[in-house]
Each structure stands twice: as C-alpha cells, then as structure tokens.
Amino acid sequence: MAILITGGAGYIGSHTMVEFLNAGRELVVVDNFLNSKPCALERVKQITGKDFKFYEVDLLDKEALERVVCENGIDSCIHFAGLKAVGESCQKPLWYYHNNITGTLNLCEVLQKYNAKRIVFSSSATVYGNPSSVPITEDFPLSTTNPYGETKLMIERILKDLHTSDPEWSISILRYFNPIGAHKSGLIGEDPQGIPNNLLPYITQVAAGRRERLSVFGNDYNTPDGTGVRDYIHVVDLARAHLKAIERAEKITGVEHFNIGTGVGYSVLDIVHAYEKATGIAIPYQITPRRPGDIDECYANPAKAAEILGWKAEYNIEDMCRDAYNWQLKNPRGYDD
Ligand code: NAD
Ligand code: WQD
Numbered sequence: 001m002a003i004l005i006t007g008g009a010g011y012i013g014s015h016t017m018v019e020f021l022n023a024g025r026e027l028v029v030v031d032n033f034l035n036s037k038p039c040a041l042e043r044v045k046q047i048t049g050k051d052f053k054f055y056e057v058d059l060l061d062k063e064a065l066e067r068v069v070c071e072n073g074i075d076s077c078i079h080f081a082g083l084k085a086v087g088e089s090c091q092k093p094l095w096y097y098h099n100n101i102t103g104t105l106n107l108c109e110v111l112q113k114y115n116a117k118r119i120v121f122s123s124s125a126t127v128y129g130n131p132s133s134v135p136i137t138e139d140f141p142l143s144t145t146n147p148y149g150e151t152k153l154m155i156e157r158i159l160k161d162l163h164t165s166d167p168e169w170s171i172s173i174l175r176y177f178n179p180i181g182a183h184k185s186g187l188i189g190e191d192p193q194g195i196p197n198n199l200l201p202y203i204t205q206v207a208a209g210r211r212e213r214l215s216v217f218g219n220d221y222n223t224p225d226g227t228g229v230r231d232y233i234h235v236v237d238l239a240r241a242h243l244k245a246i247e248r249a250e251k252i253t254g255v256e257h258f259n260i261g262t263g264v265g266y267s268v269l270d271i272v273h274a275y276e277k278a279t280g281i282a283i284p285y286q287i288t289p290r291r292p293g294d295i296d297e298c299y300a301n302p303a304k305a306a307e308i309l310g311w312k313a314e315y316n317i318e319d320m321c322r323d324a325y326n327w328q329l330k331n332p333r334g335y336d337d
Pocket of ligand 1: 099126176179
C-alpha cells in the first residue's frame with residue numbers, strides 16, 4: 001500500500017520524502033508547484049536512488065485528486081500542502097482560507113471514500129498564539145493572530161470532528177516549531193521566493209552576500225538578551241517525526257497532537273552567533289523596530305512526542321546553521337541554479 005504525500009515538492013515535504021523512501025516506503029506525491037519547483041523532486045530521487053509516482057495536481061481539483069487516490073491503492077496520507085506565509089495571509093485571507101481549508105476538505109473526503117483513514121497533518125506552534133508561559137505543552141490554550149494560523153487551527157478542529165464522526169480514522173497532528181536547515185547533501189533545502197520572511201533564510205542570504213545585513217526585529221522583548229526566542233528544529237529531525245507518526249497511526253486509531261521541537265529556545269542573537277561559529281562568516285546586523293504580531297518566547301516541551309512516538313530531535317543549532325549554509329553555497333539561487 002502507498003502513502004500519499006501532498007505538497008511533497010516543498011521544503012518539509014521533500015525532506016520527509018527522503019526519510020520515507022530510505023525507510024523503504026512506497027510514495028505517491030501530489031503538488032501544484034504553487035510554492036516549489038519540480039527540481040526538488042528530481043533531487044529527492046538523486047539522494048535516495050529511489051523512485052515514486054508524481055502527479056501535478058491541485059488539492060482544489062477534487063476529481064483529479066480522487067483519480068490519484070483511486071488508482072494507487074493509497075492507505076494513508078502525510079498532508080503538507082498549503083500556503084504558509086503569515087504576512088501574505090493577512091493581505092489575501094480568502095486565498096489562504098480557500099486553498100488550505102477547501103484543499104483539506106477535498107482531501108479528507110477523498111481519503112474517506114477510499115477507506116484511507118490515516119492522516120498526519122502539518123500544524124504549527126502558531127496555534128498556541130501568545131503562550132502565557134514556556135515551555136509549551138500540547139494542552140495549552142489555542143488561539144491565533146492571523147489568517148494562516150486560523151487555517152491551521154480550523155483544520156485541527158475539522159480533523160477532530162472527523163474522528164468523532166468516524167472513529168476508524170487515525171489522525172496525527174504535528175505542531176512544528178521553527179524548522180530550519182537542510183539535507184546534509186546540500187541537494188534539497190529551503191528555497192524562499194523574493195525577500196525571505198523567516199530568520200534563517202535571511203541570515204543565510206546575508207552570509208552568502210545576497211543581502212547586506214540582517215534586521216533584528218526588536219531588542220526589547222522579555223527575554224535574556226531582549227530579542228525573540230524560538231525553538232529551531234532541523235528539518236531532517238522534523239522529517240523523521242513523520243515516520244514515527246505514521247508508524248503509530250498504523251497501529252492505533254484516534255486523534256493525537258504532538259509538539260515537534262527540540263525543547264530549547266534560542267534568541268535571534270544566539271542564532272546569529274551560532275551561525276557565525278558554524279560557518280566562520282560574520283553576520284552584520286542592525287536592531288530595528290519589532291515586527292507586528294511577533295511574541296517574546298515560543299518553545300516546546302517535546303516530552304509527549306518522546307514518550308509516545310519515541311521521537312527526539314538529534315541535531316543541534318550549529319548543525320542546523322551549517323547545513324543551511326551548505327545548501328546555500330551549493331545552490332546560490334536555490335533550485336533556479
Ligand atoms: P512549502 O511551501 O515549501 O511546501 C508546501 C507545498 O504545498 C508546496 O510545494 C506547494 O506548492 C504545495 N501546495 C500548496 N497548495 C497546494 C494545493 N492547493 N495543491 C497542491 N499542492 C499545494 O512549505 P513547507 O515549509 O514545506 O511547509 C509544509 C507544511 O508545514 C505547510 O502546511 C506549512 O503550513 C506547515 N508548517 C510549516 C512551517 C515552516 O516554518 N516551514 C512551520 C509550521 C508548519
Ligand atoms: C523568528 C525570530 C523574529 C526575521 C514563523 C511563523 C510560524 C511558523 C514558523 C509556519 C522572531 C526574528 C525574523 C528577520 C528577525 N510557520 N526575525 N529578523 O515568526 O517564529 O514563525 O515561521 O507555521 O507560524 O509565524 O519565525 O523565522 O520569521 O522569526 O529578527 O529578518 O526571528 O522577530 O523573533 P516565527 P521567523
């Protein structure tokens with residue numbers, strides 16, 4: 001039986017495909033390349049020496065999606081496909097709601113129809129809103145501050161209702177913290193279009209000389225050095241969590257939520273220094289005003305994933321920085337090279 005991967009050409013999807021193919025899993029992949037390039041899939045084949053079926057399908061095209069599921073004996077799904085930029089979601093909320101929610105509804109309807117009632121969903125620490133304390137456990141109150149986060153929370157609720165209505169479903173909701181880094185081969189990595197929104201891709205482009213200096217968004221947060229603290233996790237560690245999640249979903253039914261983070265918080269300046277140490281390159285920066293919507297601190301208590309999934313992050317912050325830079329060096333313009 002095959003696993004359907006939605007959004008497999010994307011940053012996290014491509015890294016997860018490598019881990020699944022290396023584990024001998026049969027994959028069927030759909031993506032519409034809204035935020036990715038076909039080249040990422042070729043690179044996955046290059047790294048693993050393994051093949052998989054790919055369909056250029058939009059989740060909004062339910063008939064095409066149904067054909068893929070029907071033709072391939074799909075029995076489970078890892079669902080990455082979605083739009084993910086917080087700022088853009090505030091400017092184009094209807095697009096975000098339509099793509100992320102309607103796409104997921106179509107997917108669940110099709111999976112249910114073909115009795116493939118097993119799904120791992122890419123949620124986000126953004127569903128914890130502005131947490132009242134850290135580290136965050138899975139039972140913290142949920143709230144969101146932007147349409148992107150709202151789509152994640154809505155999908156979590158839809159999946160819970162789906163299981164209540166049909167207890168045969170096995171649903172694993174992974175709340176990712178801040179994924180960074182790249183596969184050690186340097187063949188796949190994060191390929192942001194335009195000016196990066198996120199910290200690590202921005203620093204990486206500064207290191208490569210593509211941008212002059214980093215703007216550190218505020219140094220008056222309630223944190224040890226005043227800059228924002230986050231839980232950065234190597235994308236390969238994150239990818240491996242999906243393998244553990246699907247193995248568990250193959251054994252039990254139910255809905256479970258897991259924090260996927262390291263449990264360690266690093267400030268923006270910690271990251272700048274770790275990057276400099278890992279690469280030997282100075283990262284010029286300036287302090288600028290806060291970015292609206294940012295919070296002081298966000299890091300996971302990942303104990304539940306360790307206990308139930310048997311998963312734990314293995315890479316440290318310098319590994320993450322080194323691998324991000326290696327990807328950048330080998331692909332100065334991302335997959336366009
Ligand atoms: P990405 O943009 O690199 O990958 C998403 C993929 O989905 C892309 O290849 C895109 O083309 C595809 N896609 C989007 N809409 C589609 C549709 N309607 N039909 C078919 N394909 C579609 O993003 P990523 O960083 O790999 O994130 C994967 C998932 O993890 C997303 O759901 C994202 O919200 C979630 N997530 C990401 C982060 C992060 O910081 N990267 C953090 C938490 C959660
Ligand atoms: C990290 C820290 C910034 C850029 C976002 C989404 C979240 C999730 C992960 C999907 C913060 C600071 C950043 C820069 C800076 N995605 N920063 N200068 O905001 O924690 O999370 O990505 O689910 O939903 O909101 O990540 O990398 O943007 O920021 O100083 O140029 O770096 O203020 O403290 P964030 P980030």
